[in-house]
Amino acid sequence: MFVEVKNLTKKFKVLKGATGRKAEITAVENVSFEIDKGKTLGLVGESGCGKTTTGRMIVKLIEPSGGKIVIEGKDITHMKENEFKPFRRNVQIIFQDPYSSLNPRMTIYDTLKRPLRIFKITKYKDEEKELIMKTLASVGLKPEHMTRYPHEFSGGQRQRIAVARAIITHPNFIVLDEPTSALDVSVQAQIMNLLRNLKNSLSLTYLFISHDLSVVKFISDQIAVMYLGNIVEISTTDEIFRHPLHPYTRLLFQSIPIPNPKKKIKIPQDVGELPSLLNPPKGCPFYSRCPLAKKKCETLKPQLKEVSPGHKVACFLYDED
């Protein structure tokens, strides 16, 4: 097991209402998954479901409130920043918005040089320059791009720079937080191909976060579906696309556009809004929107259960009794 996440939970303190009463919301609740070396886990769900929070906890940009994160056999959950620093070299993150993830006052060379200096990867300036040029080439950028500033690049090129910054320290594990959702569709495909090629050539392990199922399908070996801070279904990509079990997963899959105008698709009915995290449902988190809800779903929360080898789902429909 390369990355192991167990019962990961994040609670945020918020001020509620005009009176400023303190309340607590649970953004991520008891999330558990494992990623094998060289594999990709796709984490899907709509905005606000906690997928980004989960990704940021794993790279320790956010402190978890509970649970355990184990990377390469080491428990990093409660490491202090200075203890964790050596791990930062191996664990990187790529952000959604390449317009905001690059420092506008640093040239590309300076941006890429920082991780090398921090981890003392290169000894000499020549070596440093060579590695930066090599890394730029591997993400499809030219050496003359080095001296330019981020605003001189397009969105796709910026995302390539962000990828270069993430891989320059030769990490083993990268969290990709919606790396293509801020890009044009044509550029999305290029970046996805780049990410897949890098994964194979550098034998990287990915946690790929996205709301776009077609993108996730392209790169993932396994898919976990999140809803309101909970994983509701997890399985291999083939299995989940062939036999989606959870009503939410099915609803999500119905929303994928099919590139064939003749084929009629059943557009999901009005499914309403995501329940407020300030007032979460008592039973199944999906109860308020579920077309197949039963009485006990309102008060009892289904746990994630293995229904067939490697396929887990949290829904009472699949209980034996």
Add this chain to the structure above:
Amino acid sequence: METTRRAESFFTIMRRIRKNKMALFGTYIVLAFVGIAIFAPWISPYSPTAQDYTVSLQGPTWAHPFGTDIYGRDVLSRVIYGARISLGISFVAVLVSVIIGTILGAIAGYFGGALDEIIMRTFDVFLAFPTILLAIAIIAILGPGMVNIAIAIAVYSIPQFARVSRGTVVSVKANEYVEAARSIGEGKWSILMRYILPNSIAPIIIQATLRMATAILSIAGLGFLGLGVQPPTPEWGSDLSLAMTYIQVAPYLGIFPGLAVFLVTMGFNYFGDGLNDALNPKLKDR
């Protein structure tokens, strides 16, 4: 924050200022006064302190275009040298307050929590006093003199720079590149110095320009009250005060030092406003 997305080049900013008539006017005035201050010894026709009782209290003549004061000193030369004093003191005072204010404000905004509260509430106490009263109080303690005036101006300017810098830092630190910096293992100070401060300077520069105007006005005000630069050093405020004494015999005496204060203050204000528009074009082009 939108302005941090694109690194503005110096030329873009100059082009925008050139399009803005008032800003251009302000820029020229500021440049002219800076030139006068630097080249004062070469362009002033007389020594600013040389007394010549044979020409006491004369109106404008070819020999003395701005006239002479009670001691027969050339008013033109005094106005020229006055630019040195006013711009010099205010530049030093503003520079000191930019450095101290920006750093303290940035620390407050970046680290937040108790440190933020301590720094900013202390500055709130300073901000509660009217600036000129605070300056007078400081001069009363330290005594008059150029350095003390600079200190007095810096003391009331630091909290204002701290406020601007804190606010900007709070908004800049929400950018993803700050999180990206953490994810590559950058330390706190490195993040503050390399990622946050370079992206926070635009509002500080604008504030500094506007503050130059206030500082010059304060120096003249203190000089007028006799708390500023002491005679015989040429200073617009104290010259105005002297002119007031003889306003019935020589009403023209106060015109030129007063005009100098007015022009340079206006120049810095227009320049600062223009700079603000040039650095935040989105606010203007609507």
